[in-house]
Amino acid sequence: MTLLEVQGLKKHFPLEEGLLSGLLGDDRAVKAVDGVDFSVDAGEALTLVGESGCGKTTSVLSALRHQDPTDGLVRFKGKDIATYNKKALRSEAQLIYQDQQDTLNPTMSVGEAIAEAIRVHDIVPDDEVDARVDELLERVGIAPSDKHQRPSAFSGGQKQRIAIARALAVEPSLLVADEPVSGLDVSVQAQILNRLMDLQEEFGLGLIYVTHNLGIARKISDTIGVMYLGQIVEYGDVDDIFEDPQHPYTQALLSANPIPDPTADRERIVLQGDMPDPIDVDEHGCAFAPRCPEATEECETAEMGLEPFEDDEGHLVDCIHR
Numbered sequence: 001m002t003l004l005e006v007q008g009l010k011k012h013f014p015l016e017e018g019l020l021s022g023l024l025g026d027d028r029a030v031k032a033v034d035g036v037d038f039s040v041d042a043g044e045a046l047t048l049v050g051e052s053g054c055g056k057t058t059s060v061l062s063a064l065r066h067q068d069p070t071d072g073l074v075r076f077k078g079k080d081i082a083t084y085n086k087k088a089l090r091s092e093a094q095l096i097y098q099d100q101q102d103t104l105n106p107t108m109s110v111g112e113a114i115a116e117a118i119r120v121h122d123i124v125p126d127d128e129v130d131a132r133v134d135e136l137l138e139r140v141g142i143a144p145s146d147k148h149q150r151p152s153a154f155s156g157g158q159k160q161r162i163a164i165a166r167a168l169a170v171e172p173s174l175l176v177a178d179e180p181v182s183g184l185d186v187s188v189q190a191q192i193l194n195r196l197m198d199l200q201e202e203f204g205l206g207l208i209y210v211t212h213n214l215g216i217a218r219k220i221s222d223t224i225g226v227m228y229l230g231q232i233v234e235y236g237d238v239d240d241i242f243e244d245p246q247h248p249y250t251q252a253l254l255s256a257n258p259i260p261d262p263t264a265d266r267e268r269i270v271l272q273g274d275m276p277d278p279i280d281v282d283e284h285g286c287a288f289a290p291r292c293p294e295a296t297e298e299c300e301t302a303e304m305g306l307e308p309f310e311d312d313e314g315h316l317v318d319c320i321h322r
């Protein structure tokens, strides 16, 4: 079953809303997300990857209406997300952030925080809430006897486990995890990712994972969307993306971040310059062309869009040379 379907999503932030820019007629905008399509099925893990600032977080926040999108159509379980009741949507789609300051109230014990989520969304009768809190904590590897502690008593990795328990407490069908393990020790990262993958499988959850870490993307994903400057430039099955990347940007990204793989034989592709600011990106041609080692004159004016690579509808590439 398709949980989330995103078509033509755009999120533009007006550059300046001040009087001066009005007088000067400055209507430029940061095109954080500029026409993005993706979908997630129940039980599927989709990862959005790309350099910092390419629009990963804004894509998920605006798809799930944590920010108002500028344009685009988003369906959740087949229904236009704009018509969803906010509370119902929050329980269907739960977010886990890198920084749990946003999620875990420092003045509440972690048990109370989880219990509150269960009560607000009326998940079980009141007399079953305590037992549910214990069960959820156990599920993520936290001793239920620690539930009376406040978040400050826990390590970063434990806080992430608690955040996962709290997200699962409302029985969502979709989890969105935005760089949830960055900043943690590699061994702790692996434990949390393994737990997340087990829980995802057990509950048949859809997962959208946001990261710039390609090793994590490879481990966790079924499907990958590679983003550059507010757009998805390549989309497909994790093995297609890692073993047969087609877009020159994906190829450069992978070559710069080699993942131990004895069968891979790739030369490092060094890109010129940095990703530009997504302000007033030229609407014509390929946005990656100025940095692309394969760019030709045609790329500057070509009509762009994701197209199947070698007629494979499951592997899409936005490059006129493929």
Ligand SMILES: Nc1ncnc2c1ncn2[C@@H]1O[C@H](COP(=O)(O)OP(=O)(O)OP(=O)(O)O)[C@@H](O)[C@H]1O
Residues within 6 Å of the ligand: 013, 030, 031, 032, 050, 051, 052, 053, 054, 055, 056, 057, 058, 059, 212, 277, 278
């Ligand atoms: N509220 C905002 N107002 C103006 N510009 C914004 C706002 N939020 C994000 N942006 C800009 O939109 C672009 C995309 O940001 P976004 O956070 O979605 O990227 P990201 O790929 O998730 O990056 P990171 O990995 O650093 O979180 C960036 O240029 C960012 O500066």
